[in-house]
Amino acid sequence: MRINLDLDTLRTLCxxxxxxxxxxxxxxLGRTPSAISLQMKRLQEELxxxxxxxxxxxxxxxxxxxxxxxxxxxILSLNDELMDTMQGAKMAGHIRIGCPQDFAAILPPVLSHFSSLYPLMQIELxxxxxxxxxxxxxxxxxxxAVVIGHExxxxxxxxxKLDVVWIASSTFVRPRDQPLPLAVLGPQCVFRKCAIQHLEATDIPxxxxxxxxxxxxxxxxLLGGLGITARTGLNLPDGLVSAGSLYGLPLLEGMPVTLHRNVRSDGVAVDRMRTLLVDALGLALASRAKASRVTDISTRRRKSINSAQQ
Structure with missing residues (x-):
């Protein structure tokens, strides 16, 4: 005879x-310590x-x-997803989310998953x-909103946290005896501010x-060779190269990736969207960190080979 585990007890374990x-x-959980101890004792006996x-x-x-x-x-994740799906199928309304261009690639699976849970909810992006x-x-x-910086x-x-790197065309040549040409977004861009701050701190024109x-x-x-920029290495087009100290430029500090929530926004749909975004960001950041380690190892090997040949 199979024993059916109690979901409430499993949640208490977590x-x-x-x-x-x-x-x-x-x-x-708003219970007495003896009640919790009894739950765990029964769970151990059942297992x-x-x-x-x-x-x-x-x-x-x-x-x-x-x-x-x-x-x-x-088990609890499946239970919660089932409940969200059944309840979400009847939930109507709208949810408004924001994302910078750097992380736009994480959105398709997030939006698709959310829509399957809450088919009547309208998403504004x-x-x-x-x-x-x-x-x-x-x-x-x-x-x-997914935001880089502004912690x-x-x-x-x-x-x-996301590494910030210098990015340029693979054929870019840093000009000598001339100011470094920068390619940037608008004045409020955190990466533009980061690049200029580090260049000015090291007296690089x-x-x-x-x-x-x-x-x-x-x-x-960048692909046209007009200059160099500082940004995350996410989703770089072919033909661009990136590194923390490209062309001998100062090493850039990383930036926090933050999730911002409107204080007036509550409810299970917003909670679920937040969870989906956090999970997707976690995967993207882990993947980027792994790629950065591989790039760093390759760069060190190339430098070692070049030094040995000189």
Missing amino acids: VAHDLGSLAQAAER GAPLFRKRGRGLALTEAGEVALSYARR RIEGNAALADAIEKTEIDL DRAAASVVG YRIAANSPSLDGLWAA
Whole structure:
């Protein structure tokens, strides 16, 4: 005879692990510590293995506990997705989201997944610069926004960090005895400000050689050899190269990737969209970090080979 595990008990296991103790889980869930302890005791009996071991004043999971936790999260995720789907099928309204051009590539699967959960919800999408999106959140014009930088804003929560690199055509040659030609977006662009700040800090003269309102225009200027820019290495067109210290330029600092939420925006649909965006950003940032490590290794190998040949 199969035992049917209680979803409420599995959720308690996840909360207890995340908070580090049964007592804190009891407080979070609004139950008595004895009730939480009884739940965990029954779960261990049903699974036939100890799930916890003592670690100082708190609790840690045993190997069996780690396995149970992994399955618990998957079971609860499916349960929550089913409930969202059934409830979302009847939920009408609209949700407004914003995203910079750099992360536009993460949107198709996010929007498709959200639409499958909430088919009656209308999505309004705004692709703009980071400062404009952060301002739009504060003016309650949109509900959620992916933003690079602006972590000091009240509505911001940091999702991860993104490396900023120098980018140019593979055939670009840095001019000697002349100001460095820059290709940039508008004056409010955080990457433009970052590039100029680092160049001025190291006394490198520069000039604005190309000014574009869009990424397509920026890429065209770079591919045409008009100059160099500072930006994330996400989704670079063929023919462009990037590195943290390209052509001997100063190493650029990374920037936080933030998610901004309108203080007046609540509800399960907004919660679900936020989760989908955070998950998609996590995958994109992890993929970019891996690509950066590979690029750095290749660059070091080339330098080593060139030094050996000289």
